[in-house]
Amino acid sequence: MKVILQQDVKKLGKKGEIVEVNEGYGRNFLLPRKLAVAATAANLNVAQAQAGSKARKAAMETDEARLMAKQLEKVEVTVPVKIGGNGKLFGSVTGKDVAEALKKQHIDVDRRKISLKGEVTGEGCYEAIIKVHPSITSTIKVHVKAN
Numbered sequence: 001m002k003v004i005l006q007q008d009v010k011k012l013g014k015k016g017e018i019v020e021v022n023e024g025y026g027r028n029f030l031l032p033r034k035l036a037v038a039a040t041a042a043n044l045n046v047a048q049a050q051a052g053s054k055a056r057k058a059a060m061e062t063d064e065a066r067l068m069a070k071q072l073e074k075v076e077v078t079v080p081v082k083i084g085g086n087g088k089l090f091g092s093v094t095g096k097d098v099a100e101a102l103k104k105q106h107i108d109v110d111r112r113k114i115s116l117k118g119e120v121t122g123e124g125c126y127e128a129i130i131k132v133h134p135s136i137t138s139t140i141k142v143h144v145k146a147n
Contacts, residue, residue: 004037
């Protein structure tokens with residue numbers, strides 16, 4: 001029996017997929033719980049239209065992410081920090097500090113998507129990697145300066 005999944009089903013498939021299941025499993029478990037619908041001609045057409053729409057939407061998101069990544073590569077931020085007499089930092093520079101510096105430039109990026117390349121040990125220029133999309137990243141320059 002062929003069914004179109006309405007929700008993700010563990011060990012079977014994701015929402016929108018057309019899968020072949022045993023007759024009893026489909027009729028007695030999937031259909032009554034509204035986890036799937038029977039794969040009739042009308043339902044197949046609807047599922048294919050939704051899959052096409054989902055693919056176009058994903059392509060648009062990827063294009064937007066590429067554009068944003070190119071724009072972010074031109075950005076440089078300065079993070080002021082306290083530095084002790086021996087040239088060492090008080091605390092550390094994290095993704096949160098970089099996100100706040102970006103916010104001052106009117107660029108909103110989630111702090112969890114920012115990671116610094118290497119360890120920030122003192123004043124200087126460092127690189128931060130921003131994950132714009134699951135498959136697209138951008139690198140920005142972070143200048144660490146004494147307060």
